Amino acid sequence: MSGRLSFEARVQRGAFALHATGHVDRGEVLGVIGANGSGKSTLIGAIAGTHRITAGRIALGDRVLCSRAAGAPEIQMPRSERRIGHLDQRARLFPHLDVRANIAFGPRAQGARRRAADVVAEEWLERIGLPDRARSHAHQLSGGQQQRVAIARALAARPDAVLLDEPFAALDVVSSEELRALVAAELSRSGVPMVIVTHDPVDLIALADRVLVLEQGRIGQSGRVADVLAAPSSPFAAEFTGRVLVKGVASERGTLRLADAPLDELHGRGELPAPGEPAVASFAPSSVRVRPADTAHPRRLERTPQGRTCWNDTIRSVSASAAGAAGVRLEFAGWPGFAAELPLSGALERWLATGSPVRLELSADDVRYAVPRRASEPGEVPAP
Numbered sequence: 001m002s003g004r005l006s007f008e009a010r011v012q013r014g015a016f017a018l019h020a021t022g023h024v025d026r027g028e029v030l031g032v033i034g035a036n037g038s039g040k041s042t043l044i045g046a047i048a049g050t051h052r053i054t055a056g057r058i059a060l061g062d063r064v065l066c067s068r069a070a071g072a073p074e075i076q077m078p079r080s081e082r083r084i085g086h087l088d089q090r091a092r093l094f095p096h097l098d099v100r101a102n103i104a105f106g107p108r109a110q111g112a113r114r115r116a117a118d119v120v121a122e123e124w125l126e127r128i129g130l131p132d133r134a135r136s137h138a139h140q141l142s143g144g145q146q147q148r149v150a151i152a153r154a155l156a157a158r159p160d161a162v163l164l165d166e167p168f169a170a171l172d173v174v175s176s177e178e179l180r181a182l183v184a185a186e187l188s189r190s191g192v193p194m195v196i197v198t199h200d201p202v203d204l205i206a207l208a209d210r211v212l213v214l215e216q217g218r219i220g221q222s223g224r225v226a227d228v229l230a231a232p233s234s235p236f237a238a239e240f241t242g243r244v245l246v247k248g249v250a251s252e253r254g255t256l257r258l259a260d261a262p263l264d265e266l267h268g269r270g271e272l273p274a275p276g277e278p279a280v281a282s283f284a285p286s287s288v289r290v291r292p293a294d295t296a297h298p299r300r301l302e303r304t305p306q307g308r309t310c311w312n313d314t315i316r317s318v319s320a321s322a323a324g325a326a327g328v329r330l331e332f333a334g335w336p337g338f339a340a341e342l343p344l345s346g347a348l349e350r351w352l353a354t355g356s357p358v359r360l361e362l363s364a365d366d367v368r369y370a371v372p373r374r375a376s377e378p379g380e381v382p383a384p
Contacts, residue, residue: 002026002160003061005193010055011039011046017054018042018217024161024193031204031225032197034214035236040197043214044163047195048086049079060084060160060193080109085154088165091146093138099149100125100134106157124152128182144175151179155186162187164196168203180206201229201240213237221373231270233280233370242322243282244339247372250279256369262311262334263301268367280370285322287366288340290330292349293357307364315356328352332360 006023018039024030032040045051047058049065057067065082067075093102103124104117112120125131128148138146147167154162164183168176184207187194196207204211204225211228213221213236220234232238238245248256248265250272255265256279268281293312302310313332321327321341328347330340340360342352351358 002190002192005047005058005060005161005195007043007047007058008056009043009046009053009058009066011042011051012054013042013051016042016217018046018214020212020214020217020219022212022219022222024195026193027187027191028210029187029194029196029208031208031211032195032214033199033204033211033236033240034220037216038214038236039217040214041165042217044086044165044195044197047161048084048163049077049082052076063160083157083160085157085159085162086165087150087154087163087167089167089169091138091143091150093146093149093153095138098135098137099130099141102138102149103152103156106153106155110157120156121152124156127186128152142175144171144179147171147175147179148182151182151186155190158190159192161192162194164194166197166199169199176200176202183207204229213240219373221370231368231370232282233372238282241282242284244285244337246281246283246337248279248281250275250277256281260336261338262313263309266362266367267303267307267309267364268369269365270369271371272369273371278372280372281367282370283362283367285329285339285341286343287362289361290340290342290352291359291361292351293359295357299359308361309364310359310361312357312359315352315354315358318352318354330358332358 004023004025008021011018020043022030032043034040042051046053053066053068055068058065064075065077100118100121103121107117107120125134130145130148133141168179171179196203198204208225210223211225212219213228213234215234215236221228221232221237228237229241232241232243232245235245246256246266248258251257251265252275254272255267257265266281272279299312304310313334315330316333317331319329321329326344328342332338
């Protein structure tokens with residue numbers, strides 16, 4: 001019977017070190033996101049058994065998969081005995097076996113007789129919608145079909161946990177949607193813990209309950225998917241969600257006190273730490289209102305009764321929208337890191353050009369506070 005997957009691990013790979021702590025309950029999905037090289041696949045490999053931990057402990061239910069600590073015997077369960085289904089963006093089907101034999105491989109490896117394993121494989125072929133491809137080989141299948149078979153092979157072995165490392169990245173939109181639905185249904189049926197590494201927000205929204213953000217081998221943020229996407233506190237999480245991250249210090253007035261900005265403070269909504277502590281806020285760049293400045297009657301900083309903050313600045317650069325949509329991104333001379341985005345239909349005015357003075361407005365309702373993770377919070381384990 002599967003149980004909670006828990007990890008408190010340090011992995012050293014050359015000059016790179018991963019320090020991560022977390023858990024995944026039965027029937028729960030933990031999403032893992034981060035920039036390339038942040039340690040996502042290293043974490044998956046440590047759980048699966050392909051990477052040896054330097055220190056810490058990984059357990060699945062009442063089974064310790066690996067453990068290293070000073071003064072204690074080392075535990076290193078072989079990968080083949082961990083009962084973990086591991087799948088990445090490549091199907092990696094056995095080319096010399098047909099589809100049915102590929103799926104039957106898992107049950108056979110667990111000791112099932114050939115006839116029983118074939119029955120399981122036939123059931124899975126029905127479940128993944130490929131009942132007529134039992135005798136086909138990998139080269140005769142589309143990419144989406146191969147990944148369906150790979151998922152079936154991983155789950156047919158009845159693993160105690162499932163690890164998915166960008167399993168839909170190489171697929172088209174339709175195939176990705178179908179496979180997300182398949183994985184969600186099988187997770188609901190099996191009730192095992194699952195970890196999914198992804199670069200796609202849709203994977204988080206469709207599958208994950210919680211998300212862990214890795215930044216250079218350490219946990220930058222973690223929490224419920226909705227909370228992290230709505231109020232990112234780490235640079236990658238903000239980039240992932242398309243929001244602008246602003247750093248500052250919590251004030252006694254319940255605002256974010258700023259430095260090197262045309263505003264002394266930023267009003268918003270959400271949680272702030274104690275006054276004087278580091279804090280962050282984020283907003284969607286599309287929520288910033290941009291209009292030409294009245295140079296004949298220049299106005300300084302203004303806060304309206306409706307909770308909007310208004311100030312003047314100068315356009316420093318105009319570029320394509322970071323979201324990839326048809327629009328433009330504006331950055332400003334007086335506030336490095338601050339940005340606004342406009343749809344292409346609203347960005348055709350002649351005054352929207354580098355060097356133009358503009359009036360900017362941002363509503364407190366569009367700003368979300370967040371508390372950045374401290375370096376000393378869970379995410380590190382001591383070296384042995």
